[in-house]
Amino acid sequence: MKKEKEQFVKEKEKKGFDHVWERLPHISFYQFWITTFPSVSSLMGGFMSIYPVFAQYKPPYRCQNGLDRAELSSNFSFQEIIDLTTETPFCKGFQPNQLGGCFFCDFSDELIQKCNSSSFSALKSCFGNAAQQNSTWRACDGYEYDRGIRNNVTNFRGEKWETAVTEFTLHCGMEWFDSLSTALGLLGLLGGAFLAGLYSDRFGRKRSLLVWHTVCGTLLLAMSFVTNKWGFFFFFY
Template sequence: MRDYDEVTAFLGEWGPFQRLIFFLLSASIIPNGFNGISVVFLAGVPEHQCRVPASANLSSEWRNHSIPRQMQDGREVPSKCRRYQLAALANFSAQGLVPGRDVNLSQVELEPCLDGWEYSRDTYLSTIVTEWDLVCEDDWKAPLTTSLFFVGVLVGSFISGQLSDKFGRKNVLFVTMGMQTGFSFLQVFSTSYEMFSVLFVLVGMGQISNYVAAFVLGTEILGKSVRIIFSTLGVCIFYAIGYMLLPLFAYFIRGWRMLLLALTLPGLLCIPLWWVIPESPRWLLSQGRLKEAEVIIQKAAKINGIVGPSIIFDPLELQDLNSRKQQSHSILDLLRTQNIRTITIMSIILWMTISVGYFGLSLDTPNLHGDSYVNCFLSAVIEVPAYIIAWLLLRTLPRRYSMSSALFLGGSVLLFIQLVPPDIDTALIVANTSDSRIYTSCQLPW
């Protein structure tokens, strides 16, 4: 059978049909920018200390001294997880004793936060941390939520390709977009940490699956000269747009439930795309559905103002293709020979390194000096020049040179950032955000 690109060359490379598919598929990635990093604000940890109930019968002076002080980042702050025994303080208060003068507080026993915590509302009105008290003994639960999201991403990565091969790129794209939007919506009504976390796993599965499906669908529909642009400046920049919108939403919506709802609703705008985005003609041909593939190509020709041939795909060629023994493949084929096994292992190591660098730095933006919303926005904005540079490198340099130089630069920045004095906040922020975008460029399909 003739090459697909040769058969469909009459459509051109950048007509109205190709532009429509390019921008619609790229736009469908915008919600992925929300979900991938949203946990930065959904699970934000505000300043907190033990709650001292009004029933403790403490004078205002003893109430002010009920929380021990500790050093943090060179400054003295209230303890987050301990308080002085309220029964002892109430006894001192009833006797009219003065803290520090009559009573040495260092000799008073401490107790955990038996009455819960008081949270600062300067940055967040509410997060899942303040909702379910994920602090102190339970402070491991908030990071676990992020890990569970990426467990979903891992599972989705394994199954999305097989599902799109079996059921079609378009079907998997829209089912997983619905999965991402639907389960995000259900998260808004979570009644427990466990419910939120289980739903987050499913959101992660949908998030990566629709990303992969859109990526594959676009590369199969678009021509050779447009595929690199689509996979870099298209899909990736629209992901960055979603990422940029995240801190803007979070800045104006400080409660986690309303924020999550606001981030979920834009996914509904993708519903009309079902009637506009076609199935991959390449996939239809691989399934022997020649007539459906021809209808899509003829429609594309009409949109481009081109009169296509009456017969695009020769049925005899398709019969010859189908008569050949179809060879089945599985993931084990990636380990079958020495050469492909080496490439597979190297790719796995590279992707692990890149993902740890990118998401580790991106998810750490609240811990940087300065405003967390500004830091997150800058981290997203700087992705755009990174993608443009990566696109230029893909056009001009061999892949291995581009990849190795980007990784070397990223690793060097991580090493030398330790030499920046901690009081130079701007330099630290710039170095961290720049380094994460270096890893961004490494994620592209070199």
């Protein structure tokens, strides 16, 4: 008996991981299916963890203004345009408690053409107290974003890169929605764990894996394809 046991141990040590390779050819498609889906779930969980860091990044922003209309904005840096159009305490209707990035001093096109200078200091002098007092402090109609952190980078459509903040204008009073979208992901994990636990107890873990990942994954993939917004897939999956 002792010799048989020693022989068994020696054969087991000799094969080692070869036991796994002996079983691999016998794995069925069903076994492969239920083994792969938990791996996909872990992969998507990783994407969800890093999603807010990249997809909800809020770059510096400013209002579109007369310098953009006159196509002079390329002559100045992003911060210089803010200094010219937002740091304007004498602009008519200016209120210090209002968010500067969401309001700007709307200098007329005639004044901009009259100043018509490519020098920042000269244009700032032209946009002095008198010019500000004859202009209006107004809310933004559109926004420009400082994409210098990833200069000359485009999305897969060849357009400027976007985040959830830039695409859906989640600032100037909409910051709460940006934070809510992050919280909803964690809330989804909580609710999903509760519902998936009940479903698994009733129908079994293997069936719950197949049903959840097949149905939900297909629906989200179709939604992402139709809307052309692949963030849906990574965030909600």
